[in-house]
Amino acid sequence: MAEIAGVIALSHAPGLTGWLDRASDAERDNLLAGYAEMGRWLRALKPDVIVGIANDHVLNLPLDNTPDFCVGTAGLWRGPAPWFRDWLNVADYIVAGHAALARRLVRDAAPRGLRLAFRDDLLFDDNWSVPLHFLTPDYDVPLVPIHMNCVVPPLPTPARCYRAGEVLADVLRGADEAGRVVVMATGGLSHDPGGPRYFQVDEAFDRAFLALMEEGDAEKTLREATVERMIAAGDGGTTELLAWIVALGAAGGRPARIVCYEPAQSLRCGMGGVVWDMGGAAARAA
């Protein structure tokens, strides 16, 4: 049996590694401090594996057969994909996968009504490259990546994403292979890659969304954090917050703690992160 030691959700926008020197001093200092804190929080939990969930950015999931969720079953992952190297400005890295756990997720989620597509050849872009750079710079925690569809219509509804998080947590708790797990959602907050507001951030939306995470009222979140509102806050990218809804479901809907937030126009994205302390054996020991 396994334990969900913690759940985290954080932005992954490429400016954080690609052109952070162009941010204001306040943005840079606040974000570097926040991401460092999230890294300490995560490493203190001593996870055996990170189960990640993030937007695929239409990089792997084909447009002619887009699944809602796709688990990576490889035993080893390399990043970033060549096309993203100069953009992301991170060193090439290798991180272990966890094939047995990934296959378990596919098998055990199905009877619970959650389809997980699977493949062993996912390419990584900012979705994992940016968070791992800050959170596990030694790439020493195995990763089971779940790429999800946040931007190819029709999108999975927030309710479906929340339920997916519940199912994942349920399956993980019953997985002998898992050990101590951190569930990590990446993406968001407001941004509009490909739209007319590419250079804008919707700070009011972001703060309202973060307040919902902090409040920990799942029903209210599903009522208010609609796809329509996300799109209104930035069409091309804000729906990455659906991954945060998965995380909220995995955390059982409990309140999150906001670690940092910056409406970083310089990075073309509302940037920040929240953590859910799960209050298990891990937290008690820490």
Next chain:
Amino acid sequence: MAEIAGVIALSHAPGLTGWLDRASDAERDNLLAGYAEMGRWLRALKPDVIVGIANDHVLNLPLDNTPDFCVGTAGLWRGPAPWFRDWLNVADYIVAGHAALARRLVRDAAPRGLRLAFRDDLLFDDNWSVPLHFLTPDYDVPLVPIHMNCVVPPLPTPARCYRAGEVLADVLRGADEAGRVVVMATGGLSHDPGGPRYFQVDEAFDRAFLALMEEGDAEKTLREATVERMIAAGDGGTTELLAWIVALGAAGGRPARIVCYEPAQSLRCGMGGVVWDMGGAAARAA
């Protein structure tokens, strides 16, 4: 604007073309008469296109990324696939597709919440080869095939299938490309390929399901025709009736007329068909 001239649902089991001489005289006579009647009904509607929906039989939709529904976008289809030739015992055939309409379905279903995967290289087995052999033996009505997942867990729920039928009908009615459309579901009734009841048929279940079609009470159908009951009536194949639920949705939930039924153990499948007269211009002219 297009018209849904009629909706039909009928069995496609391969024994009907492959070893019908092994059926009893009564089975053979009743089924041949029924399939002939359905063919006359369909051809009298003078459809410009058949939009078909049927189980994929794990032939095209990959196990690592199984969509609920996948539309064939080719302009021309050839059947049956080589592996199925000796089994089905039908002559090779060519039937036109309708690429523009297929692409329209993909585009216009998405904002209505229905994802349709798409591809132009679907292989055909009994799903189309058996019904077309009897209904349009000259293969002179273009076909837009929609292969659906009826047997790879998790299955689309009956409610989702009904809704898919409603969406398809809605999109078709707004499609300039469509003209006069017949929606044709194929599959079922009770059978258990791959299970211990391969040689059995569940007549009581079949008759109850047909009665639901005849009654035309959509809510009752969704309440009673559950996946669990279908599986209990024959694990490996009975859930092909989910395609009939799509047809029921496309028919707006109205009552169907039962054309024929035989609990044909000799064909290892409950065999039959129903039609929905849509009462449009087509019916009035007939």
Next chain:
Amino acid sequence: MGIMDVDLTLPANRLIFTLRRDMALLQRFLGDIDGVMEEYGLSAAERRALRDADIRALAGLGVHPYFLPQVVRLFHSGAYNHNDSEAARVYASQMVEGYADGKGGN
């Protein structure tokens, strides 16, 4: 065992899926079963079961039920597949309880 017990990630499922689509692979498989099974990464248990057309064992490993009669047809003709055909009888002898005692089939 039924459709809800399938192991979608099982290499044997990917192989059997592909065998029915790719006639060149099918020919190669029929000429070199072990080589193709190796290529598709089947486990020892999967290889043994598929080589022996042991469809009951394949079912236990998580092969999709729909594939089971088709596995029989890999090794016996699929033509004229009525209930007393060789392929149907081979299926019944493994999957239908009581058939081996002369009670199954029809």
Next chain:
Amino acid sequence: MGIMDVDLTLPANRLIFTLRRDMALLQRFLGDIDGVMEEYGLSAAERRALRDADIRALAGLGVHPYFLPQVVRLFHSGAYNHNDSEAARVYASQMVEGYADGKGGN
């Protein structure tokens, strides 16, 4: 135009999707744009828009919004992609209202 207006069946979407995954195709594309567009079945309108990096026209045809900044990066460097980089300014000049008048970007 936004993610809900994408035409998933558009050949240009399949090409741009693949260009970011397959570096050999990307090299071939950069050396022979017309040949590769032909190979992927792009319409005349798609070809014109992609050849000219006319991302506003591509958006109108149903190209996925997420691809638009990446199309700019096909023709301009993607490195150090800050808001005053050449790629960002090319994007802004086409997609951000008022930018051409010196008001957009930042």
